[in-house]
Amino acid sequence: MLDKPYSPNSTGLYTANEVEGRTAVPATTLRQWERRYGLPRPQRGANGYRLYSEVDLQQIHFIKARIQDGISVSRAVELCLNLETTLLIHSSEENIPTKQPRVLLDYVELLIASTLQSDYEEANYWLEECYQLYSVDDVLTHIIEPALVGFGERWQRGEISIADEHQASTYLRGKLQILLDRVGQPKIGLSVVVACGPEEHHEIGALMLSVMLKRSGVGVYYLGANTPLADLMHYTQNRKSQALLISVGSEKSINALKAQLFELSSLKIPIFYGGAWFNQHPEMALELGGQYLGGNTQQAIRQLIHILQKGV
Numbered sequence: 001m002l003d004k005p006y007s008p009n010s011t012g013l014y015t016a017n018e019v020e021g022r023t024a025v026p027a028t029t030l031r032q033w034e035r036r037y038g039l040p041r042p043q044r045g046a047n048g049y050r051l052y053s054e055v056d057l058q059q060i061h062f063i064k065a066r067i068q069d070g071i072s073v074s075r076a077v078e079l080c081l082n083l084e085t086t087l088l089i090h091s092s093e094e095n096i097p098t099k100q101p102r103v104l105l106d107y108v109e110l111l112i113a114s115t116l117q118s119d120y121e122e123a124n125y126w127l128e129e130c131y132q133l134y135s136v137d138d139v140l141t142h143i144i145e146p147a148l149v150g151f152g153e154r155w156q157r158g159e160i161s162i163a164d165e166h167q168a169s170t171y172l173r174g175k176l177q178i179l180l181d182r183v184g185q186p187k188i189g190l191s192v193v194v195a196c197g198p199e200e201h202h203e204i205g206a207l208m209l210s211v212m213l214k215r216s217g218v219g220v221y222y223l224g225a226n227t228p229l230a231d232l233m234h235y236t237q238n239r240k241s242q243a244l245l246i247s248v249g250s251e252k253s254i255n256a257l258k259a260q261l262f263e264l265s266s267l268k269i270p271i272f273y274g275g276a277w278f279n280q281h282p283e284m285a286l287e288l289g290g291q292y293l294g295g296n297t298q299q300a301i302r303q304l305i306h307i308l309q310k311g312v
Ligand code: B12
Pocket: 141, 145, 148, 149, 150, 151, 152, 153, 156, 165, 166, 169, 173, 199, 200, 201, 202, 203, 204, 205, 206, 208, 209, 245, 246, 247, 248, 249, 250, 251, 252, 253, 272, 273, 274, 275, 276, 279, 293, 297, 300
């Protein structure tokens, strides 16, 4: 089971101006939300002025983030209240002493803790809750990806073994594979091949990219880890795809890729490079005959679609 999770304080601490400074939500808007939707729920100080707690601050951040996702204020408040109720029910089942909405970072920690304990029932529970609250792309980018990085950090600090890291990342890899298989057919008449470079065994990033591409309507042929370039070229030609996307995370793979690069020279479609190694060496993409679309995967996908649609 999980240790005691993060539980913010519900004592009134901050004036409306201080909350405005911390959340960039104007005090007038806060009063409007309170009047119309019943959230936040500040206490009153001895002078009658509103005093907002840590809980109120979290709720305000949550509502603001949902509005930025394109959700209406009333729906955002509803989600916030639902979450409060869900956590109350879950708390009584699991004896977790909290009643407060969580934020993205809490979910990252909860997912890390539960997967490292091999408590997949718990991990599934948190993931389900995340999908109810956030878009799939946001869960991948802001929860699953940081959780994987978190495994790496814990391993580097000697807190977990390689076996722990393998076990936990294999679970998340499985979740992504299920998502990839479930996303429907391509919708915008484009298809791409996604593969890891030769000798590259970090494939979760490429898998995540493929899920996000498919969700954007792009057809994806996903090949997975360690793909020799000669085979990759023939496969891509046979599929008549509009682009080849190669993921590289390690020095070993980049060396293998450089050694085999001539294999790709007859490919007449654009090649895009990405992954942790290219995020550190973006200038190398051009040198290797491809393009780099930036370290923000959601933006990279938008740019890729734009480039390919211009070329269709
Ligand atoms: C899981 C893991 C493994 C697993 C991978 C399992 C699998 N099936 O994928 C296994 C056990 C195989 C592994 C092996 C190794 N690993 Co490892 N691993 C990790 C770990 C914990 C997570 C990697 C991950 O999935 N990251 C999350 C993904 C989502 O991020 P991403 O790949 O960057 O992808 C995102 C973007 O870059 C983008 N993207 C990806 N590809 C592309 C392509 C295009 C075209 C575009 C547009 C975008 C894009 O989309 C993704 C979503 O945003 C990391 C820790 C970390 N900091 O990441 C270490 C880490 C990457 N590993 C490391 C090391 C050292 C190794 C080994 C060398 C260990 C060893 N001695 O054997 C081997 C190398 C194997 C090899 N030759 O490839 C180091 C790398 C250090 C370095 N700077 O090079 C890290 C950082 C751990 C550490 N802290 O030291 N590893």
